[in-house]
Amino acid sequence: MKDKFASRLKDLGTETAFAVSQDAAEFAAEGNKVYPFHLGDINIPTPANIMEAANKAMRDGKTGYNPSVGIPQLRNVLADLAGSERGVFYNRENVVIQPGGKPVIPKFIQSLMNLGDGVLYPNPGYPIYESQIEFHGGHALPYGFISSSDGFKIDRERVESLIGSNTRLFIYNNYQNPMGAESDMDEMEWVAELAQKHDLWVLSDEAYFEIQYSGKPKSIVSIPGMKERTVILYTFSKTYAMTGWRLGAAIGPEELMKVFARLSVNDESCTNHFIQYGGIEALTGSQSGAEVILNELRRRRDSLADILNQMEGISLFTPNSTFYLFPDVTDLYRHMEAQSYEDFRSKILRATGVSFCTREHFGTPLPNEDRKYIRFAYSGITVDDIEEGMAKLNEYQRSFNSVAAV
């Protein structure tokens, strides 16, 4: 039967990280303890006031269809808040509510990319960009990053070498998954200049905009000339621990948002009705729940970073945002004589129970990459388990260091 499936499916990718979850689950089912650093999910409950608002809306009968662009109250508050946090003005015509942030990615591509158009996107990066570009017949142009004392920076030379006459879109994920890469003003202005010079549309994936451990986040839309050519991917998933609620939005130029609305009518009719009242409460109600989430994430980051920084064979830049660490594990990889990233991951899981994704889960390594990296997500694991898991990893890596020293 499989040969009867549509031929375009050959270009549809996936999140291969789900295979890691499955492997970890199988290992756990054999009676082993797993330390789950592979999940980009959050094991902290959604704040109670948000749950109550959604419950109340359900009891109040908000259970039917609603406008495909979302309920006006939520669009209004989101336009106000997202605009003021970014130093620009949006009104509700700029906001289309979506069932999560992820659906903004295919809608951006479907609305703006013609067959064969070039799309620049980060690699390592969120794997759905590449999947959607290729599925819709675009020309995937992955750009990489350079490790510096100030964290990971976009490889500007590579970006410039990739741009051609049919390059139309730039996907920009500041506060980045998986590396925690963050643009300084110079880099953000460079992206803006590039977009204006080459007349590119920008998808600004701001899934981690609010997950900041110090300082204030910046958005590319605040740079003059960018609001008009940028779509923000907004999501409630991370800030309010609402990953399973499926609530997000596209925020962008009004005419383009009309196209997104038409796609929404075709794809999902509307976003869940009563959930949107939870979203209003999230934005306008007490922020103490969001503070609890952020403080707990900070505690985990500090604990994990402290331990990793003391481990041999591993080096790390600690980002100020997201809930990921992306350590360089080249030395350990070599000492273990790992045959591949998958061999490295699987050996460590089986020896220690520590489960993580590798660089390869976020795209095929680019030709000039000579270092090895893995991603630790600390959103789904307690501080106690971070410490216990890292003690096991430390013991394991020491066994190789002592062999290497003989």
Ligand SMILES: Cc1ncc(COP(=O)(O)O)c(C=O)c1O
């Ligand atoms: C960079 C990035 N963008 C978008 C998303 C989508 O999140 P959601 O669909 O839950 O809003 C994620 C989720 O992990 C992400 O890491």
